[in-house]
Amino acid sequence: MLTQFIETIRERTTQPLQLYYDICVRCGACIDACHFYVESNDPAHIPAYRMLLVKKLLQQAERSGQSLASWYHESRPADQRMVDELKKALWECTGCRRCAVFCPFDLDTGLLVSAGRYALQQEGMGLDMVAEIGNAEVSKGEIVDMIKEFYIDQVKELEKRLQNEFAPDLHIPIDKEGARVLYVPLVGEHAIVPMAKIFHAAQEDWSLSLFTATNHSFFVGDISKAIQAARWIVEEARRLGVKTIAYPECGHATRTLLQFFDKWFEQELAGIERISVVQLTASYLEQGRIRLRAGAFDTPLTYHDPCNLGRNAGIYDEPRALLRAMASDFRELSPNKALNWCCGGGGGLIAQPEMKETRMKGGLPKVEQIRRSGARWVTTTCENCKTQLNDLNQHYQLGVEIKGVLDLVSEALIL
Ligand code: SF4
Numbered sequence: 001m002l003t004q005f006i007e008t009i010r011e012r013t014t015q016p017l018q019l020y021y022d023i024c025v026r027c028g029a030c031i032d033a034c035h036f037y038v039e040s041n042d043p044a045h046i047p048a049y050r051m052l053l054v055k056k057l058l059q060q061a062e063r064s065g066q067s068l069a070s071w072y073h074e075s076r077p078a079d080q081r082m083v084d085e086l087k088k089a090l091w092e093c094t095g096c097r098r099c100a101v102f103c104p105f106d107l108d109t110g111l112l113v114s115a116g117r118y119a120l121q122q123e124g125m126g127l128d129m130v131a132e133i134g135n136a137e138v139s140k141g142e143i144v145d146m147i148k149e150f151y152i153d154q155v156k157e158l159e160k161r162l163q164n165e166f167a168p169d170l171h172i173p174i175d176k177e178g179a180r181v182l183y184v185p186l187v188g189e190h191a192i193v194p195m196a197k198i199f200h201a202a203q204e205d206w207s208l209s210l211f212t213a214t215n216h217s218f219f220v221g222d223i224s225k226a227i228q229a230a231r232w233i234v235e236e237a238r239r240l241g242v243k244t245i246a247y248p249e250c251g252h253a254t255r256t257l258l259q260f261f262d263k264w265f266e267q268e269l270a271g272i273e274r275i276s277v278v279q280l281t282a283s284y285l286e287q288g289r290i291r292l293r294a295g296a297f298d299t300p301l302t303y304h305d306p307c308n309l310g311r312n313a314g315i316y317d318e319p320r321a322l323l324r325a326m327a328s329d330f331r332e333l334s335p336n337k338a339l340n341w342c343c344g345g346g347g348g349l350i351a352q353p354e355m356k357e358t359r360m361k362g363g364l365p366k367v368e369q370i371r372r373s374g375a376r377w378v379t380t381t382c383e384n385c386k387t388q389l390n391d392l393n394q395h396y397q398l399g400v401e402i403k404g405v406l407d408l409v410s411e412a413l414i415l
């Protein structure tokens with residue numbers, strides 16, 4: 001039992017992860033940081049307990065006979081109870097890293113969860129739906145030439161519609177060599193429309209990517225597939241000769257772009273800047289390349305910091321600058337920024353239908369924050385958070401509306 005898991009986790013145990021096993025002093029400072037634990041009181045949701053489970057399993061596997069070292073080992077057998085706890089500990093985590101902020105040693109649960117999820121996958125205990133979407137993202141690069149013409153036709157239809165509805169000279173360039181910015185969207189026109197309007201207003205020289213930014217292999221800790229999926233985008237950027245790769249309102253994808261691309265691609269990215277569209281749009285505003293109607297929205301609204309854009313990438317000020325430029329009643333959630341509560345829907349949980357109950361429970365601290373703010377609109381800059389917040393809104397009858405910051409920007413643009 002758990003042979004594959006143990007073998008894989010040993011292979012994936014890097015020096016930082018080993019330090020995590022060794023350094024944790026079980027002070028408990030991370031316990032109440034986790035939204036899943038505060039709502040469940042289940043020890044499997046305690047960040048440090050996750051680590052301890054894996055450590056005990058590894059030490060059990062290492063025990064052969066009774067050596068002097070065995071005295072110091074804490075171990076637990078690979079029985080069914082262990083399997084159930086491991087599955088809960090490693091899959092019911094959104095990778096929000098709120099616990100790491102509270103840890104006096106900066107110990108990062110995300111490291112263990114990534115390795116542990118991949119190891120569970122090898123044992124046949126994975127989140128199949130998430131892994132399958134990840135596989136589709138990897139294989140898209142192999143069929144992109146076959147679907148390219150169809151995709152371009154669809155984009156041209158959308159362009160015509162926006163020319164009628166928004167601006168007759170708006171264009172959606174695609175596969176454009178020499179463009180300055182390569183914009184990599186999400187699946188669906190909702191991620192193209194606001195950016196097409198913003199790029200038009202800013203007179204940006206851009207091109208729409210043939211790919212999408214999401215990377216579900218990252219969620220299941222399958223790093224070689226995550227790199228493969230991201231490589232299509234890097235190759236496209238190099239082929240077109242762009243200066244900047246811009247990622248959409250998507251937390252985990254933005255995290256891969258800003259925090260992992262350097263390590264994954266090193267020299268292949270030389271000279272290519274990487275940026276979130278939230279940062280890019282805020283820079284247009286700051287440079288006067290776009291103008292927004294002051295007071296365009298007077299509904300009381302708040303902003304939810306997506307963990308991957310805020311805590312994990314430091315993007316706090318840019319969305320607030322955009323909101324303050326167009327909303328007259330902006331209210332902060334408390335706590336916010338680095339201490340913001342996770343919405344409870346990250347880490348790939350949204351894509352796995354049986355995780356809905358876990359998500360709704362884990363989202364309760366967020367629900368209480370929203371209620372306390374008195375806001376009628378909840379804005380954010382992550383697709384995943386929007387879906388979770390919509391589900392929470394419905395489930396707990398919050399009576400709010402969930403809005404994308406860049407959707408609002410596209411509505412408040414002065415042309
Ligand atoms: S990363 Fe977030 S969900 Fe995971 S253990 Fe830490 S606080 Fe909980």
Ligand code: SF4
Nearest residue numbers: 024026027028030103
């Ligand atoms: S806060 Fe850090 S050191 Fe303390 S129990 Fe949690 S992981 Fe261990």
